Amino acid sequence: MADASQNGEKGEVLLQVNGLKKYFPIQKGLLRRVVGYVKAVDDVSLYVREGETLGLVGESGCGKTTASRSIIRLYEPTAGQVLFKSRVLSPDGQPRMVNLLELDRAQMTKVRQEIAMIFQDPINSLNPRMTVADIIAEPMVIHGKYEKGRSEEIIIDLLRRVGLRPDHLRRYPHEFSGGQRQRIGIARALALNPRLVLCDEPVSALDVSIQAQTLNLLQDLQQEFKLSYLFVAHDLSVVQHISDRVAVMYVGKVVEMASAEELYANPLHPYTEALLSAVPKPDPLYKSERIIMQGDVADPANPPSGCYFHPRCRYAIDRCKAEAPAFRELKTDHWVACHRAEELQLKGI
Amino acid sequence: MENALKSPTGAAPELSMEMRPTLLEVRDLKVEFNIRGGVVKAVDGLTFDIKRGQTVGIIGESGCGKSVTARAILRMIPKPGRITGGQILYYRYSRYPRQGGAQKDVEVIDMTTLDPDGEPIRQIRGGEIAMIFQEPMSSLTPVYTAGTHLNEAITLHRLLPIKKLGDQMVEKIMEYRRVSKEEARQIAVEMLRRVGIPKPEQRVDSYPHQLSGGQRQRVMIAIALSTEPYMLIADEPTTALDVSIEAQILDIMRELQRTANMAIMFITHNLGVIASMADEIVVMYMGKQVERAKVVDLFYSPKHPYTQALLQSVPRLGPKTGSRLASIAGMVPDPLNLPTGCVFHPRCPAFMPGKCDKLIPNWSKVGENHWARCLLYEE
Numbered sequence: 001m002a003d004a005s006q007n008g009e010k011g012e013v014l015l016q017v018n019g020l021k022k023y024f025p026i027q028k029g030l031l032r033r034v035v036g037y038v039k040a041v042d043d044v045s046l047y048v049r050e051g052e053t054l055g056l057v058g059e060s061g062c063g064k065t066t067a068s069r070s071i072i073r074l075y076e077p078t079a080g081q082v083l084f085k086s087r088v089l090s091p092d093g094q095p096r097m098v099n100l101l102e103l104d105r106a107q108m109t110k111v112r113q114e115i116a117m118i119f120q121d122p123i124n125s126l127n128p129r130m131t132v133a134d135i136i137a138e139p140m141v142i143h144g145k146y147e148k149g150r151s152e153e154i155i156i157d158l159l160r161r162v163g164l165r166p167d168h169l170r171r172y173p174h175e176f177s178g179g180q181r182q183r184i185g186i187a188r189a190l191a192l193n194p195r196l197v198l199c200d201e202p203v204s205a206l207d208v209s210i211q212a213q214t215l216n217l218l219q220d221l222q223q224e225f226k227l228s229y230l231f232v233a234h235d236l237s238v239v240q241h242i243s244d245r246v247a248v249m250y251v252g253k254v255v256e257m258a259s260a261e262e263l264y265a266n267p268l269h270p271y272t273e274a275l276l277s278a279v280p281k282p283d284p285l286y287k288s289e290r291i292i293m294q295g296d297v298a299d300p301a302n303p304p305s306g307c308y309f310h311p312r313c314r315y316a317i318d319r320c321k322a323e324a325p326a327f328r329e330l331k332t333d334h335w336v337a338c339h340r341a342e343e344l345q346l347k348g349i
Numbered sequence: 350m351e352n353a354l355k356s357p358t359g360a361a362p363e364l365s366m367e368m369r370p371t372l373l374e375v376r377d378l379k380v381e382f383n384i385r386g387g388v389v390k391a392v393d394g395l396t397f398d399i400k401r402g403q404t405v406g407i408i409g410e411s412g413c414g415k416s417v418t419a420r421a422i423l424r425m426i427p428k429p430g431r432i433t434g435g436q437i438l439y440y441r442y443s444r445y446p447r448q449g450g451a452q453k454d455v456e457v458i459d460m461t462t463l464d465p466d467g468e469p470i471r472q473i474r475g476g477e478i479a480m481i482f483q484e485p486m487s488s489l490t491p492v493y494t495a496g497t498h499l500n501e502a503i504t505l506h507r508l509l510p511i512k513k514l515g516d517q518m519v520e521k522i523m524e525y526r527r528v529s530k531e532e533a534r535q536i537a538v539e540m541l542r543r544v545g546i547p548k549p550e551q552r553v554d555s556y557p558h559q560l561s562g563g564q565r566q567r568v569m570i571a572i573a574l575s576t577e578p579y580m581l582i583a584d585e586p587t588t589a590l591d592v593s594i595e596a597q598i599l600d601i602m603r604e605l606q607r608t609a610n611m612a613i614m615f616i617t618h619n620l621g622v623i624a625s626m627a628d629e630i631v632v633m634y635m636g637k638q639v640e641r642a643k644v645v646d647l648f649y650s651p652k653h654p655y656t657q658a659l660l661q662s663v664p665r666l667g668p669k670t671g672s673r674l675a676s677i678a679g680m681v682p683d684p685l686n687l688p689t690g691c692v693f694h695p696r697c698p699a700f701m702p703g704k705c706d707k708l709i710p711n712w713s714k715v716g717e718n719h720w721a722r723c724l725l726y727e728e
Contacts, residue, residue, distance in 0.1 A: 059591040060562070177680055178411075207410040208618060212662035212676035219673065234591060237621075241664035241674065264666065278596040280621030282663055284644040292600060293593045295547070296561050349666045 011050030012085070014228050015071070015196055016097075020044040020080035022063075022070045026301060038301045040066040041077070042252035045327060048196065050085075053222065053229040055243030055260065057236055057275070059297050063252040064232045065120075068198045071230070072115050073108060077101060084196070086111050113143055116189035120201035122181035126173040132159070132184055133169040139191045158187040161224075162217060179210035186217065190225065199231045203238060215242055236279050240264055245333075248272050251298045251308040254327060258334040265348040268336040270313045273346040289347075307339070315340055369400035370455075372440055372580055372612050373422070373478075378461075379434035380414070380421050380636075389684045391417040391430060393636040396712070397629075399580065402606065404613040406627030406644070408620065408659075410681060414636040415616045419582045422614075423474045424465040432461050439473065442579065476506035479573035481566075483585035488569060489557040495568045496553035499537035499575055503528060506576035507536065540571040544601050563594035570598065574605055580612040587622060599626060620663050624648060629718075632656050635682065635692045638712070642719040652721040654699045691724060699725060 021044075023037035041063045048054045058064050070077040082100040088110050089103075090096040103111065116139075119125035126135055136155045140146040156166045162183040173181055182202060189197055202218070203211040219242065221227060233239050239246055240260050247257040248271065256269040267273045274291040293312045298304055304311050310320040319339050327337040338344075380392040392414040399405045407415045420426050422437055437460040463470045479502075482488040489498060508525035509532065528536065534553070541549035544567040557565055566586065573581055583602070587595040599622065606613055615626050623630060623644075630647045632640040632655065640653040651657045661675035679696040682688055688695050694705035701724065710724045 059593060179680065207681075208620070208659060209410060209662050209677035210680070212664075212674040215664070216673050216676055236592065237664040237666050240666055261668075265668075275592060276666070278592040279666055280592075280595070280599075280619065280625050282620040282624050282648065282660065282665060284624045284627075284648050286624070290596055290600070292597055296563060296594070297591075 011052060011228075013047050014050045014085050015048040015230070016081075016083040017044060017046050017067075017071060018081040018083070020067065020070055020082065021078040022066050022075055023078045036301055039252050039303065040300055041070055042300070042303075043327075044080075044249070044252070044254050046247050046254055046257060048228050048230055049244075050195075050228055051222070051226055052244040053231050053242055055239035055246040056230060056232045056249060057234060057239050057246060058249035059275075060234060061297055061300070062249045063300070064234075064249055065200055067249070068117075068200055068230055068232050071100070072112065072117065072198060073100060084111065084115070086114060087195075088113055109143075113139075113192045114194050115196045115198065116192065116194035118182075118185050118189045118197060118199045118202045121205055122178055122185055123173075123205075125185055126181060128173055131170050131172055132164075135173070135184060136188050136191050139188060143192060145192065155187075155191070158190055161190075161221065162187045163213075177210075179206050179214060182206060182210075182214055183217070186214075186221070190221065193225065194227070196228045196230065199229055199233075201233050202231075204233060204235060211238070218242065236275060248275070251303055252300050253308065253337065254335075255309065255338070256334075256336045258331075258336075262331075262334055263348075267346050267348050268330060268334065268341045268344075269309075269338045270315050270344065270346065271309050273348070274312075276349055277347070307337075315344055369402055370440065371398050372401045372403075373614075374398040374438040374440075375418075375422070375435070376438065377435040378418065378421060378437060379432065380417050380426060380430055381433045382430040384429060387685045390636050390687075391684075392421065394712075395435070395631075395633070395638050397631050397638070397641060399612045399614060401579065401612055402610040403629065404606065404615055404627045406615045406617065406623040406630040407633060408616075408618060408623055408630060409633035410618060412635075412681060412684065413633040415618075415633055416584050417636075418633075419480065419584050419614065419616055422460060422582065423478060423480060424460060424463060424470050425474070435461065437461050439478075441473070441477070472506075475502060475578075476576045477578055478580045478582060479576060479578040480582040481569050481573050481584065481586045483588055486557075486562070486565065486589070489565060491557050494554050494556055495541065495560070495571075496534060496537050498568065498572050499540060499553070500530075500533045502572050503533045503536050503575050504530075507533075536575060537571075540575045541568070543605070544568075544571045544574075545597060546571075563590055563597070566590060566594075566598060567601070570601065574609075574611075577609060578611060580614065581606075582614045582616070584616045585618070586615075588617065588619065595622070602626070620660065632659070635684065635687060637692060637722060639693065639723070640719075640721045642716070646716065646719050650716075652715045652719065652726065653693075653723050654697045654725070655693050656721075658696075658698065691722075701725075 020041055022041040023039050025034040026036040028035045044067050056064050069075045071082050083097045084100050085095045086098050087095050089098050089107060133155055137146055140151055159166060164183055203214050206214060231242055243260045245259050246263045247254050250271050256272050274293050277291040295312055298308050306322050307320045307325050310316040325337045325339045327335055329335050330341055375395055375397050378392055378395040382389040382391055395418060409415050421432055439458045439460050441456045441458050507528050509528055538549045538553050541552055546552050546564055546567055587598050617623050627644050630644055631638055634655050640656045651660055658677045662677060664674060677696050690706040690708055691710050694700050704724055708724060710722045712720055712722050713726050715721045715726045
């Protein structure tokens with residue numbers, strides 16, 4: 001999985017997000033006047049190459065999910081650019097970059113064939129009144145690709161691929177365990193042969209042993225179908241395991257982005273360092289120097305001045321309070337938003 | 350030595366775990382749920398003990414009986430579940446001991462014989478054995494402030510000394526009274542401060558929805574600890590929280606355990622958390638205890654194939670070792686239709702045909718303080 005990038009043959013950029021913003025208005029009073037904005041996603045820039053997995057980590061409420069949903073325009077972004085290399089929208093079938101935010105409704109529906117989504121909650125993301133066959137067929141029906149007979153074969157094949165049996169077809173979601181339901185969700189995501197899959201915490205609701213099975217399945221499917229993943233999760237060990245590159249978010253902003261190995265070994269942002277140190281290690285003899293971040297995550301409706309992380313940062317200086325750091329490429333492919341990134345010696349794992 | 354056990358002021362003397370007095374002994378506990386489809390053996394033959402000041406971790410996947418065990422100890426099993434066998438012996442130390450005669454103050458109560466609605470269990474539940482639940486969102490009542498929640502626990506279970514008679518040379522006799530409203534509020538504020546909630550004087554009047562998830566869980570911990578319990582049952586206390594908040598909460602729990610010499614029964618499925626918290630670990634699978642060992646032994650030489658597989662299936666931070674995780678094949682079986690023999694045999698990599706599917710393994714000793722339920726370790 002990680003081999004492609006290690007051999008130097010990096011895939012071309014499939015998804016490029018520039019300065020994505022999503023503000024939710026706060027309304028008050030009788031006239032529902034807008035009194036402020038929750039800056040759920042505030043200037044997110046990232047990219048995903050073909051065939052790779054980009055992990056997106058951060059604490060709850062940092063905007064990971066909103067970012068991934070804004071990319072596919074489930075939430076209408078406030079500003080920014082989402083460039084996606086689309087096949088279906090180009091007349092000659094050659095993949096071409098399009099800005100998803102400029103597409104009209106019909107075009108957007110079309111492009112959604114190529115971008116699928118796997119949701120966190122395997123219970124609520126499946127319609128309880130539809131059978132497995134209907135659930136997996138639904139994307140095909142919506143996009144007018146359902147043909148009797150042939151599509152059913154595809155569905156049976158998909159079921160086998162995700163480790164379910166053909167006799168599961170006529171069953172309803174409640175008859176399955178959590179891990180199996182997540183497999184149904186994965187099969188549905190793959191029904192239209194997408195190129196990019198947005199995985200929103202796909203394993204966080206699953207037990208450890210089932211989580212391992214699901215992660216392995218996602219990796220196998222990635223190789224088989226040449227998929228690219230945007231893998232949103234809060235579990236840093238899971239993200240390291242599955243990702244080629246990792247982006248770390250804090251209060252609506254991406255604060256660091258690098259290859260998984262680089263980011264975990266040589267973090268450049270103090271937030272990344274603190275997050276890594278806080279992960280409990282499954283080793284009773286491991287004596288770690290925990291960095292306990294004081295206080296809670298900043299309120300995205302009323303973020304602190306300057307660098308949003310400065311009230312919790314142990315390296316903060318006066319400049320951090322006044323000036324927001326730019327997101328810049330400090331080393332090759334290692335992006336960071338911190339004023340002191342050059343001088344700090346941060347500890348990785 | 351005994352009277353130092355529950356000294357509210359000083360830290361406990363460092364005792365090795367074996368020397369500490371037992372607080373709770375669970376012997377062959379069985380809990381069954383008689384539902385329409387049949388009988389689910391939620392807990393089947395669980396045996397372990399918790400010493401004062403010790404942390405015992407209970408790990409296993411969902412549905413393995415971890416939480417039912419916790420609720421069985423406090424006699425809070427929802428219907429139609431009931432305890433069908435075994436004992437839960439609670440070594441009850443007199444709440445406010447007359448110093449000098451501490452040993453006499455120990456009373457052994459079999460919790461399984463208590464009336465779940467009776468006065469004795471209601472004194473123990475919340476007061477002497479407190480519990481933190483997994484969901485900080487739904488375990489606080491939305492219409493009451495944090496302070497009201499705390500007050501309830503404090504006024505029910507906390508007593509304050511009113512006078513001291515005699516001195517240390519003679520026998521010290523103390524009498525106690527319930528706390529007043531103002532004192533309860535003071536204690537509540539103090540507890541909130543101890544669990545690290547900023548501006549506790551104001552936060553004490555906050556409603557649950559005004560608090561963040563981490564703060565809510567801290568309020569839960571404050572409630573549980575405000576009664577100065579001997580034992581805390583923490584049922585997945587950090588599962589719903591982020592790593593940074595989780596680290597804070599675990600630190601608070603360790604700190605409070607050290608100062609109050611409180612025992613903790615820590616239920617989780619997060620192996621990373623348990624490695625840093627527990628002294629001893631019980632591994633459960635489908636209601637059965639499959640292994641019990643000291644934390645280092647369990648992580649470094651797990652004996653039961655299930656424990657081994659569980660440890661291998663977690664992704665670990667650090668340099669990448671392999672691109673695939675070792676996963677446990679198959680799924681957790683239907684509790685109404687358990688496999689014959691060893692319940693783990695259909696998923697077990699060390700499955701011995703003709704043996705594991707026929708014989709029920711015994712609980713056997715596999716090392717010093719190390720027990721497992723597996724036919725590999727039987728002749």
